[in-house]
Amino acid sequence: MQEGSFIWGHLEKPHRALDKWIDRTWVVVLLLAAVLLFSINLGGLPLRDWDEGTVAQISREIWNAPVGSMRWLYPTLGGEPYHNKPPLMPVLIAGIYHIAGVNEWTTRLPGAILTALSVPLVYCIGREIFRQRWAAIYSALIYLTMLPVVRYGRLAILDGVVVCFLLVMMLCVLRSRRDLRYCLGVGVSFGLICLTQGVVGIFLGAIAIVFLYWDTPRLLSSYYFWTAIFIGILPAVGWYVAQLWRYGYAFAEVGLLHQSLNRVETFVVKTSPAPWYYMIDLLKWTWPWLLFLPQTVRYTWENRNLSWAKLVQVWCGVYLLSISLMDAKLPWYIFPIYPGLALGFGALLAETENLPLPSSYPRSWIAGLSILAVMASAGSMYFSWGIPPKTDLQLIFAAVALTMILAAILAERGDGQFLKILFWGTYISLFLLVKSNYWVWELSEAYPVKPVATMISRANPVVKKIYTSFPRHRSSLDFYSDRTIIPATVGELQYYWHYNGKPYFLINAAAIHNLQLESMKVIDQAEGWKLITKETPRL
Numbered sequence: 317m318q319e320g321s322f323i324w325g326h327l328e329k330p331h332r333a334l335d336k337w338i339d340r341t342w343v344v345v346l347l348l349a350a351v352l353l354f355s356i357n358l359g360g361l362p363l364r365d366w367d368e369g370t371v372a373q374i375s376r377e378i379w380n381a382p383v384g385s386m387r388w389l390y391p392t393l394g395g396e397p398y399h400n401k402p403p404l405m406p407v408l409i410a411g412i413y414h415i416a417g418v419n420e421w422t423t424r425l426p427g428a429i430l431t432a433l434s435v436p437l438v439y440c441i442g443r444e445i446f447r448q449r450w451a452a453i454y455s456a457l458i459y460l461t462m463l464p465v466v467r468y469g470r471l472a473i474l475d476g477v478v479v480c481f482l483l484v485m486m487l488c489v490l491r492s493r494r495d496l497r498y499c500l501g502v503g504v505s506f507g508l509i510c511l512t513q514g515v516v517g518i519f520l521g522a523i524a525i526v527f528l529y530w531d532t533p534r535l536l537s538s539y540y541f542w543t544a545i546f547i548g549i550l551p552a553v554g555w556y557v558a559q560l561w562r563y564g565y566a567f568a569e570v571g572l573l574h575q576s577l578n579r580v581e582t583f584v585v586k587t588s589p590a591p592w593y594y595m596i597d598l599l600k601w602t603w604p605w606l607l608f609l610p611q612t613v614r615y616t617w618e619n620r621n622l623s624w625a626k627l628v629q630v631w632c633g634v635y636l637l638s639i640s641l642m643d644a645k646l647p648w649y650i651f652p653i654y655p656g657l658a659l660g661f662g663a664l665l666a667e668t669e670n671l672p673l674p675s676s677y678p679r680s681w682i683a684g685l686s687i688l689a690v691m692a693s694a695g696s697m698y699f700s701w702g703i704p705p706k707t708d709l710q711l712i713f714a715a716v717a718l719t720m721i722l723a724a725i726l727a728e729r730g731d732g733q734f735l736k737i738l739f740w741g742t743y744i745s746l747f748l749l750v751k752s753n754y755w756v757w758e759l760s761e762a763y764p765v766k767p768v769a770t771m772i773s774r775a776n777p778v779v780k781k782i783y784t785s786f787p788r789h790r791s792s793l794d795f796y797s798d799r800t801i802i803p804a805t806v807g808e809l810q811y812y813w814h815y816n817g818k819p820y821f822l823i824n825a826a827a828i829h830n831l832q833l834e835s836m837k838v839i840d841q842a843e844g845w846k847l848i849t850k851e852t853p854r855l
Contacts, residue, residue, distance in 0.1 A: 339443060343436040346456050350432035353460065353747060354470055358428055359421025361756045362766050362792060366646075367473040369791025372423045374398055375409035376795070379418070389558060394800045395780070397563060399570045402555050404511040405474050423472045431469030431476035435460045437483035438655050442662060444490040445624035450669045454735070455662025459655055461742040464601045467755060468648045474512050475651040481508040482520050482652055486627075489524045492541070493532045499541045503548020510552035519638040520652060527630045531623050589645045594636060597647055602654075604720065604738060605661050607684040612664045624663055631656030668732050677734075682727050685734075689720035708752035715745040762790065763843050769796030771842035772822070777849070782820045783812055785827035806830050813850070820849050 363369050374391050381387030388410070391403040408426040416422045438459045442452025459465060469476040488501030502524065509517040528535050535541055559567040599606065619625040632653055639649050668677075696713035699706040719741025726734035749755050759765075763786075772782070773796075782797075783804040793801050801822060804812065812819045813833055823831070824844055835851040 338449070339439075342439055342449075342453060342456075346436045346439055346460065347432065349743070350435035350460055351429070353466060353743070353750065354428040354432040355425070356747070357751050357755075358424050358470060359419055361420065361753060361759060362764075363420055363423060363472065363795060364756050364758050365762070365788075365790050365792050367648075367791075368423070368471055369793070369795045371406055371409065371472050371474070373791065373795045374403065375406040375413060375423065376418055378403065378406055378410040379413040389555070390562060394794065397566075399559065399563070399567050401474065401514045402511045402552065404508065405472075405477055408477075409472065424470060427472055427474075427476045428470050430480040431465070434469075434476070434480040434483050434655070437480070437487060438658060441483065441487050441490065441655075442659060444487065445627060445659070446663060446666065448666045448669070451624075451662045451666035453662075454665045455659045457739045458605050458661050458665075459658035461739060461746060462602060462605065462654050462658070463746065464647075464651065465654050466746050466750065468651050470750065470755070471648075473648060475648045478509055478513050478517070478520070479652050479655065481505045481512065482523075483655060485509065485520075485524060486631075489528065490623075490627075493535060496538065496540050499535075499538070499544035500547065502541070503544040503546070505548070506545065507548035507550070507552050510549060511555065519635065522638070523631055523634050526634050527627055530630065531626045591640045593645045594640055594650045594653075597650055598653075602657070604685065604688055604723075604742065605657075607681055608661050608664055610680070611678060612660045615664045615667070616660055619663075624659065628656055628660040628663070632660070665735060668735065676730055677727050682724055685720050685724035685727060689717050689724055692717035692720060708748070709754060712745060712748045712752065712754075715741065715748055719745060762786075763845065765790060765792045766796055767842045768822070768845050769793055771840045771845075772797040772799060772801075772847060775839045775847050777820045777839070777847070779818070779820055782822050782847070783809060784822040785809065785824060786822070818849060820847065822847055 363372055370393065374393050377392050377395075378387045388403060388407050391398045391406060405426070409423055412422045412425055435456055439452050439456035442455040443449065446452055446455075482505075485502055485505035488498040488505060492498035492502060506517070506521050506524075509520055513520075525536070616625045616628050620629065635653050635656070636650075639645070642649075692713045696710050696717055699709040699713065719737060723734045723738045723741070726737060769792075777799070779799075781800045781802060783802050785804070785806070786801075787803055789803055790801060806827070809821060809823070809827070809831055810833075813821070813831070820839075822845055824846070828836075828846070828848075833848070836848050837851040839847045839849060841847065
């Protein structure tokens, strides 16, 4: 018996060393593939409105702040205290500004790199919960080739960073089941989530708590676990205490009540989008992997007593329910659900590796791939007919069409290589997309921001606040022009014109016609927009 154990021990050591070498190789390969996809052409397009312009403006004000001003602790937006979110992401971007200057590339780089790191983290989580390595590989590749993950991960928004910290937290949760030292990693990563997203990060922490309650309840009674959580969230708690100490009731009302807690309202609020808002978003953007959703749901339910199935159900179910009941709904709020979906898809597709060849795949997969091939082919032809033809879009859709056609043919023949074609083709299609000027397609929803901002900067008006007839606020215009551009109605513009000594307006031709302003002086114009002020009366 002792001799057999001795021989087995010697055989086991090389096997474990080989396993570790293979895992490290996959981590490096996945990281390189992710960094390439998330960093190529990163600064090729202007910052978009909403979070990107806001984050960039806060970051620049931290970078420009005098030494000793503690702007990194007390961030501002347009010179006013910013209470919405803790400043971890702007501080990271400000650090890059200090090294490489202020531009689109440096603004997006921290979020893109951290999101790229989340790809091998999905693989590591897969290795913790799956017995087959292929399940972990497929999960990471699916996550890497999801369109929303690539798009939102490349933007200077908080969600890609939050997902990276979430994956670190979940990896530490899984490992803490056998080694309590990882509990400290759970606490630290949860604290980083709260320092990035604010108190809304509690919903992400709920994923870990519900999973442990179902899978490993003994850990929730561990004094060490809760002590580690407390230590990890101390910096986030300290930030909130510092804001309350400095701003008092103003921060409590704006930073806690209005910006955070008011989002957590049920769908009975009349102004809130429907609770199925995010389900529709999933149906729009998660192809081609959504083809495997019905079988994944069934497979996960059949294995609901296994840890991986519990994790997928809790991850997707708890978070989707939480954000669906929130009042505020934005497309990128669903970002944290994609790793959970990828793990579920990966578990299902790994089973195809055990099937004898040729295999019989579900007809819905073949039909879905065929439909996607037809739609992509139609898209490629549509963009080739324009004058001038949009060559980039034509090529992107052609790549998608070719991928789906080859995958459908191989799946029809029962050849498991259809998955490899699907991964490679989707990756190449996304690479072509991010290399083009269409990956931030929201930029086409309004006038080009950089020429107008350049015009404002060239005129260099003496005021920092300019009123505009454009109906919504554009944070990117604030950033590029280094001014606060405030939307105003026709009545408000007329009021400011008559009662401000030296008003500055950014208006278009229609607004000029409606306002009928007297003593108007056009300072400069660009893209159909004019910067005007009052003509100074001559003495």
